[in-house]
Amino acid sequence: MTRPIHFGLTQAELPTHWYNIQADLPEPLPPPLHPGTKQPVTLQDMTAIFPENLVMQEMSPERYIEIPAPVREILALWRPTPLLRAVRLEKALQTPAHIYYKYEGVSPAGSHKPNTAVAQAYYNKQAGTQRLATETGAGQWGSALALACQLFGLECRVYMVKVSFTQKPYRKLMMQTWGATVFPSPSDQTEYGRKVLAQDPHCAGSLGIAISEAIEDTLHTPHTKYSLGSVLNHVCMHQSVIGQEAIKQMELAGEKPDIIIACAGGGSNFAGIAFPFVREKIVDKKEYRIIAVEPSACPSLTKGELRYDFGDTEGLTPLMMMYTLGHDFMPPKIHAGGLRYHGMAPTVSHLYKLGLIEAQAYHQVKVFESAVQFARTEGIVPAPESAHAIAATIDEAIKAREAGVKKVILFNLSGHGLQDMSAYDAYFSGHLSNA
Numbered sequence: 001m002t003r004p005i006h007f008g009l010t011q012a013e014l015p016t017h018w019y020n021i022q023a024d025l026p027e028p029l030p031p032p033l034h035p036g037t038k039q040p041v042t043l044q045d046m047t048a049i050f051p052e053n054l055v056m057q058e059m060s061p062e063r064y065i066e067i068p069a070p071v072r073e074i075l076a077l078w079r080p081t082p083l084l085r086a087v088r089l090e091k092a093l094q095t096p097a098h099i100y101y102k103y104e105g106v107s108p109a110g111s112h113k114p115n116t117a118v119a120q121a122y123y124n125k126q127a128g129t130q131r132l133a134t135e136t137g138a139g140q141w142g143s144a145l146a147l148a149c150q151l152f153g154l155e156c157r158v159y160m161v162k163v164s165f166t167q168k169p170y171r172k173l174m175m176q177t178w179g180a181t182v183f184p185s186p187s188d189q190t191e192y193g194r195k196v197l198a199q200d201p202h203c204a205g206s207l208g209i210a211i212s213e214a215i216e217d218t219l220h221t222p223h224t225k226y227s228l229g230s231v232l233n234h235v236c237m238h239q240s241v242i243g244q245e246a247i248k249q250m251e252l253a254g255e256k257p258d259i260i261i262a263c264a265g266g267g268s269n270f271a272g273i274a275f276p277f278v279r280e281k282i283v284d285k286k287e288y289r290i291i292a293v294e295p296s297a298c299p300s301l302t303k304g305e306l307r308y309d310f311g312d313t314e315g316l317t318p319l320m321m322m323y324t325l326g327h328d329f330m331p332p333k334i335h336a337g338g339l340r341y342h343g344m345a346p347t348v349s350h351l352y353k354l355g356l357i358e359a360q361a362y363h364q365v366k367v368f369e370s371a372v373q374f375a376r377t378e379g380i381v382p383a384p385e386s387a388h389a390i391a392a393t394i395d396e397a398i399k400a401r402e403a404g405v406k407k408v409i410l411f412n413l414s415g416h417g418l419q420d421m422s423a424y425d426a427y428f429s430g431h432l433s434n435a
């Protein structure tokens with residue numbers, strides 16, 4: 001071995017606190033509004049669907065919030081996650097850039113999503129919740145929550161976007177293995193699902209529709225709360241373990257990243273790796289370029305509008321100030337199911353508006369080319385979502401080569417793609433459109 005490529009932390013170095021970017025924002029976030037009164041939502045409005053302890057976190061101005069011991073004990077099953085240097089990819093690209101990636105695919109569910117699922121299941125259990133209802137797009141969130149509910153003794157009911165339910169039977173089986181009940185959305189289980197099906201029996205579904213179904217289920221079932229896998233402040237905060245670990249690991253590697261990249265659907269894995277670096281940018285005036293990468297087919301940051309919009313399709317959630325394509329936007333059936341969301345986390349949207357982060361959009365054929373190049377050099381088969389970050393990383397590394405400058409690039413590999421091989425099949429057989 002000539003040089004280290006693997007930068008691990010010991011279990012004792014697992015972060016003790018979550019980082020809340022709200023404490024360091026140069027301007028406060030515009031508050032979420034009640035959909036009826038258009039006034040800022042109150043604690044009481046929110047506790048209809050979320051437990052009070054999580055609502056307090058959602059609204060908290062506290063910079064660091066301690067991670068409860070039972071949550072840390074479960075996170076320690078796979079955290080700290082590794083940071084690796086992609087030397088073979090660098091070589092293939094003939095770039096002077098150094099490419100590092102933080103690998104979140106080592107969790108039991110194969111993505112970053114258990115980082116918040118475990119925390120949410122814990123706080124719900126503390127609050128006396130017996131059952132959680134949620135939606136899932138590609139199935140990663142549903143499987144993460146199914147796992148977390150099982151570990152804390154909660155029931156779990158998942159509304160899964162129908163196109164993924166059909167394309168990804170193994171995700172559904174993972175959820176069942178961890179004890180959850182799964183329905184394809186739009187489903188016949190809710191009034192809203194039945195309404196959508198009556199209008200379009202072949203509706204492929206969307207995250208927005210599935211969220212509406214899960215919220216309706218929550219409002220109509222006793223001892224049930226709703227759980228969301230992205231977008232909200234507390235979810236982005238729970239993911240901050242990624243960036244906090246990455247900062248320490250880049251120190252171990254003896255380098256400072258110039259560019260930090262992650263894919264963005266609702267924005268949580270991006271927030272997870274980026275926000276601790278954004279803090280250094282705001283507080284210590286560090287000069288990072290921080291890039292959120294989205295699909296051209298669902299370009300909320302690069303083509304959306306910054307305005308108040310609903311988080312779901314029917315209009316049940318509070319109105320959030322975010323970049324949005326409109327809550328009734330129906331994204332094309334691209335294979336990166338986890339990125340098919342009409343809006344973007346209010347925190348991520350706010351940073352974009354303030355110019356603290358950048359955004360780029362990629363077509364899916366280019367994304368899969370990058371995914372395959374990564375698998376053939378680094379070995380790991382990336383999730384199609386994560387491959388958006390790889391595509392942008394490769395382009396930045398090529399720019400560094402053309403400019404003849406050494407850049408240090410860090411990207412978040414949010415999950416593995418071993419449950420997404422049908423998407424790779426579509427790519428290899430030339431059936432992917434450039435949506």
Ligand SMILES: *Cc1c(COP(=O)(O)O)cnc(C)c1O
Nearest residue numbers: 140230265266267268269338415
């Ligand atoms: C869900 C998911 C995403 C997108 O969600 P964000 O909240 O934007 O992070 C990205 N990558 C993977 C692997 C996912 O499972």
